[in-house]
Amino acid sequence: MNLTWTPQERRFREEVRAFAEAGVPPELRAKVLAHQRLERDDYVRWHNILADRGWGAPSWPKEYGGTGWNALQRLIFEVECFKAGAPRLLPFGLSMIGPVLMKYGSPAQRERFLPRIIRVEDWWCQGYSEPGSGSDLASLKTRAERDGDHYVVNGQKTWTTLAQYADWMFCLVRTDTEARPQRGISMLLLDMRSPGVTVRPIRTLDGGHDVNEVWLENVRVPVENLVGEENQGWTYAKYLLGHERTGIAGLGHCHRELGVLKRMAAQAQSGGRPLLSDPRMRDRISRIEVDIMALEMLLLRVAANNGGTPGPEASVLKIRGSEIQQDLAMLQMEVAGPDAWPYDPEWMFAEADDHGPGPEMAAAAGAGYADMRKTTIYGGTTEVQKGIIARLMLGL
Numbered sequence: 001m002n003l004t005w006t007p008q009e010r011r012f013r014e015e016v017r018a019f020a021e022a023g024v025p026p027e028l029r030a031k032v033l034a035h036q037r038l039e040r041d042d043y044v045r046w047h048n049i050l051a052d053r054g055w056g057a058p059s060w061p062k063e064y065g066g067t068g069w070n071a072l073q074r075l076i077f078e079v080e081c082f083k084a085g086a087p088r089l090l091p092f093g094l095s096m097i098g099p100v101l102m103k104y105g106s107p108a109q110r111e112r113f114l115p116r117i118i119r120v121e122d123w124w125c126q127g128y129s130e131p132g133s134g135s136d137l138a139s140l141k142t143r144a145e146r147d148g149d150h151y152v153v154n155g156q157k158t159w160t161t162l163a164q165y166a167d168w169m170f171c172l173v174r175t176d177t178e179a180r181p182q183r184g185i186s187m188l189l190l191d192m193r194s195p196g197v198t199v200r201p202i203r204t205l206d207g208g209h210d211v212n213e214v215w216l217e218n219v220r221v222p223v224e225n226l227v228g229e230e231n232q233g234w235t236y237a238k239y240l241l242g243h244e245r246t247g248i249a250g251l252g253h254c255h256r257e258l259g260v261l262k263r264m265a266a267q268a269q270s271g272g273r274p275l276l277s278d279p280r281m282r283d284r285i286s287r288i289e290v291d292i293m294a295l296e297m298l299l300l301r302v303a304a305n306n307g308g309t310p311g312p313e314a315s316v317l318k319i320r321g322s323e324i325q326q327d328l329a330m331l332q333m334e335v336a337g338p339d340a341w342p343y344d345p346e347w348m349f350a351e352a353d354d355h356g357p358g359p360e361m362a363a364a365a366g367a368g369y370a371d372m373r374k375t376t377i378y379g380g381t382t383e384v385q386k387g388i389i390a391r392l393m394l395g396l
């Protein structure tokens with residue numbers, strides 16, 4: 001990365017790199033590098049390996065069991081873990097509801113929920129979007145009505161990532177239908193095993209099952225599971241989105257996939273020579289590498305200036321990060337050539353070996369390309385991010 005790093009920063013990077021290279025179990029690494037599907041246990045296993053090392057909550061303050069690392073350390077950690085083929089850290093507990101509970105949760109909520117996030121004893125999911133309420137989130141309709149010491153929740157959430165594994169959902173609900181849309185929203189912590197919760201899979205282009213519809217029918221949520229105050233949920237929701245966007249550039253993912261791309265191009269043959277030696281291919285790979293370097297420099301600047309919490313620059317990071325991820329997937333598919341199709345979903349769940357990406361991973365390149373279409377939609381679409389940049393950065 002940056003050549004002007006201090007000796008301490010270099011030492012930290014070496015420490016993380018050594019740990020990640022030795023710490024990621026080979027079979028997990030093989031699955032990640034070959035773009036195979038990860039199951040619940042795969043994620044939980046990696047979180048627990050980190051927790052054993054004391055690194056289970058890299059972005060949290062020490063008082064809640066975190067590392068207390070600064071923004072640069074967190075960035076180094078992300079990149080080195082991704083490069084070593086580690087699964088991504090689940091954001092729903094660590095980067096989303098965790099920080100909200102630290103700032104707005106009751107002492108009882110903090111005590112009950114925060115420690116269980118670190119080892120994924122509770123798997124959280126995000127219940128924000130609804131049919132018709134994505135970019136326009138404040139129009140959400142899921143209703144919560146007070147009945148004694150419970151709320152009774154009715155409605156539908158959609159695109160809920162990995163809800164099939166979730167124990168809990170942080171859920172935005174409407175508690176006042178008369179007020180302005182933003183004023184009548186509350187945030188509830190909803191037990192996914194409650195009667196009335198139904199999770200239905202949404203199959204995506206790549207044949208995978210990452211997202212779901214969640215139906216809520218007369219689900220009873222104890223009043224003690226209200227976050228903060230009733231009808232103030234929009235404030236907490238925005239605070240959470242600010243944390244969601246900090247990691248959204250996907251720098252670690254970009255570095256890892258650049259390595260995968262180069263290895264694929266070294267193995268693929270063109271005219272009897274490795275494709276990697278083709279000047280046009282080298283040019284295209286170099287362009288992406290330069291884009292990644294520019295993204296990294298922007299992230300480092302944000303880390304240095306704001307303690308790592310981006311303002312409207314988050315929208316620039318989001319757009320560039322998602323576009324680069326799509327470019328990488330596109331070029332991987334081109335390198336795989338006709339082998340990228342037909343796509344065999346069975347292969348995605350097959351046993352992986354530890355030889356890293358081989359020619360067989362061409363089979364995953366088509367799926368990876370289809371999967372990466374999502375990056376310009378989730379966490380706020382590119383069009384919406386451009387609107388934010390126009391208003392808040394360009395003053396238009």
Ligand SMILES: Cc1cc2nc3c(=O)[nH]c(=O)nc-3n(C[C@H](O)[C@H](O)[C@H](O)COP(=O)(O)OP(=O)(O)OC[C@H]3O[C@@H](n4cnc5c(N)ncnc54)[C@H](O)[C@@H]3O)c2cc1C
Nearest residue numbers: 126127128129133134135159160161374377378379381383
């Ligand atoms: C893979 C994936 C995972 C997701 N995971 C979750 C999750 O776990 N939890 C959750 O709550 N949600 C999740 N989402 C939902 C995500 O947040 C929404 O899809 C996103 O906010 C867009 O909303 P929408 O799909 O309703 O599209 P819409 O808001 O209906 O947008 C449709 C189109 O209109 C454009 N548009 C909308 N408003 C504007 C505007 N003001 N200016 C210019 N163009 C505009 C959009 O850019 C888009 O092209 C996920 C989505 C995906 C794809």
